[in-house]
Amino acid sequence: MTLLNETDLQSFVLLRLGDRRFAVTATQIAELVAPSRVFRFPHHTSEVEGVILRRGRIVPVCDVAEKLIGNGLKSRRFYLIVQRRYGSQTEWVALPVTGDCELINTEMTLPSDTDAPHVAGWLSHAGDVIEVLNLAALTPGPTEIAPSPAPPQLQEVRP
Amino acid sequence: MRPLSPTKPAPRSEQIILFRVSGQLFAVSSASVQEVRGIDSLSGVAKEISQPSLRKVKHVVRRGEYSVYVVNAAMHFGLPPAPSALVFVLRRTRTALLIDGIEKMTSMTRLQALPLAFCHEEREWYRGLTALDQTVVPVVKPDGFLTPEELFLLDASLSQEADAKRAAERIAEDEQDASITQ
Numbered sequence: 285m286t287l288l289n290e291t292d293l294q295s296f297v298l299l300r301l302g303d304r305r306f307a308v309t310a311t312q313i314a315e316l317v318a319p320s321r322v323f324r325f326p327h328h329t330s331e332v333e334g335v336i337l338r339r340g341r342i343v344p345v346c347d348v349a350e351k352l353i354g355n356g357l358k359s360r361r362f363y364l365i366v367q368r369r370y371g372s373q374t375e376w377v378a379l380p381v382t383g384d385c386e387l388i389n390t391e392m393t394l395p396s397d398t399d400a401p402h403v404a405g406w407l408s409h410a411g412d413v414i415e416v417l418n419l420a421a422l423t424p425g426p427t428e429i430a431p432s433p434a435p436p437q438l439q440e441v442r443p
Numbered sequence: 444m445r446p447l448s449p450t451k452p453a454p455r456s457e458q459i460i461l462f463r464v465s466g467q468l469f470a471v472s473s474a475s476v477q478e479v480r481g482i483d484s485l486s487g488v489a490k491e492i493s494q495p496s497l498r499k500v501k502h503v504v505r506r507g508e509y510s511v512y513v514v515n516a517a518m519h520f521g522l523p524p525a526p527s528a529l530v531f532v533l534r535r536t537r538t539a540l541l542i543d544g545i546e547k548m549t550s551m552t553r554l555q556a557l558p559l560a561f562c563h564e565e566r567e568w569y570r571g572l573t574a575l576d577q578t579v580v581p582v583v584k585p586d587g588f589l590t591p592e593e594l595f596l597l598d599a600s601l602s603q604e605a606d607a608k609r610a611a612e613r614i615a616e617d618e619q620d621a622s623i624t625q
Contacts, residue, residue, distance in 0.1 A: 325469075325579075325580075326565070326568075326581075327565035327568075328564050329560065329561050329565065331560075335558070335579050337579060342574060344560040344561065368560070373559065423560060425562055427562075
């Protein structure tokens with residue numbers, strides 16, 4: 285029997301999309317919030333359905349269910365707000381989920397070359413094998429971000 | 444005696460115009476709008492222009508030495524067509540914008556950059572987003588309605604039309620001269 289060293293354990297948040305569960309590393313989670321009004325306006329990024337207002341921030345909503353389980357969500361219970369990195373910048377993105385989320389500590393198996401780009405690793409938990417999500421591959425963003433210092437996300441307007 | 448409490452500087456604000464296009468609310472900086480005109484005032488001064496790859500532009504207005512192109516905002520944003528009532532002539536651009544109407548004038552104190560998750564043409568369309576009365580409104584970029592390439596196409600189309608008109612006039616003059624000499 286192998287005893288896992290505590291340092292091998294990482295924290296993950298399990299999220300539910302339909303019948304399936306996926307994981308995101310806990311350090312990438314900002315908060316879990318009840319669904320609120322989605323504001324929509326014209327744009328051409330099909331993965332983004334609109335934005336929500338949260339604590340004074342405007343947060344894009346990305347329904348990743350289509351990519352992960354093959355169809356979009358008809359109902360949503362929460363928005364899991366994750367911190368998506370864009371080069372040196374970090375921004376909040378809201379992922380609609382259909383059930384409760386759970387925090388677990390476990391060991392992650394690294395992905396293989398044949399895994400899809402959105403797979404950052406694998407977990408074994410309660411008899412399930414669960415994909416750990418690579419948010420950079422799963423949610424949209426510019427293809428290249430210059431590694432310059434990030435401008436402030438919220439600006440006071442300067443007429 | 445109590446010391447004076449430090450006063451917090453008032454946040455700077457920017458005057459904006461909220462307007463509707465096909466029912467959707469947008470904002471534009473008041474400073475970017477040179478003129479607001481009724482659509483009727485365009486008849487007589489606007490000339491038709493046809494550039495098949497740019498269906499959002501159907502008219503051009505001559506202003507001094509410049510041509511100002513009239514952009515249908517609903518077509519630009521891919522919204523369902525709606526009857527336009529007003530035109531914004533946008534300052535420091537060669538764009539006039541057909542819109543449904545003005546909602547109100549107000550001010551914004553914060554403009555949030557468009558989240559990086561939005562990664563297509565919309566990055567050229569919007570300066571950012573602002574939250575007003577618990578609603579999120581996109582703030583348009585006045586120079587985002589026509590790209591330099593689109594302006595080049597439209598200018599080329601105008602000069603082709605002018606060349607064709609001149610050629611037609613020359614042919615007509617030649618035909619008239621020929622009929623006189625006969």
